[in-house]
Amino acid sequence: MAIVVANNSSKSSTPTTLAEINVTPLVDVMLVLLIIFMISAPLMQQGVQVDLPKANAGSLNEVPDQVVLVVSKSKQVLINGKEITPGTLRARLQAISNAKPNIEVFIQADQGIPYGFVAQVMAEVKKAKIHRVGLVTEPTDPNFKL
DSSP states (O other): OEEEEOOTTSSSOOOEEEEOOOOHHHHHHHHHHHHHHHHHTGGGOOOOOOOOOBOOOOOOOOOSSEEEEEEOTTOOEEETTEEOOTTOHHHHHHHHHHHOTTOEEEEEEOTTSOHHHHHHHHHHHHHTTOOEEEEOOBOOOTTOOO
16 A cells, blocks of 8 residues: 655745555464464374273383384284285385484384284294384273283
């Protein structure tokens, strides 16, 4: 928006424009966008819902050389949250093992999956020459005894 100001000091009054930017609408739009992103960011987190088994084990410290294999109820396998096509698990794990020889693999399998399928996944990990394998569980009630 420009404002026309008449110059009274000269006899030939030529209109001039005063160019100022009104920042109020810009600030309003930025605040609305900030609110939209604050509300929508937590909703955009995606993942596979896995019902983990419960066990009394200590928590693990996260180290950079680790891979998490997620096995969902539908027997879908994900490597660090990325879905893989069936039959390519060993090849992908071998590529990871070649790049990082001291890699650790943690298997996060749904407790409703048959034990045999989890054993097959563990066998594929071992065939990829990865020797450090762990299972991810949830903590149980401390009063639970076997």
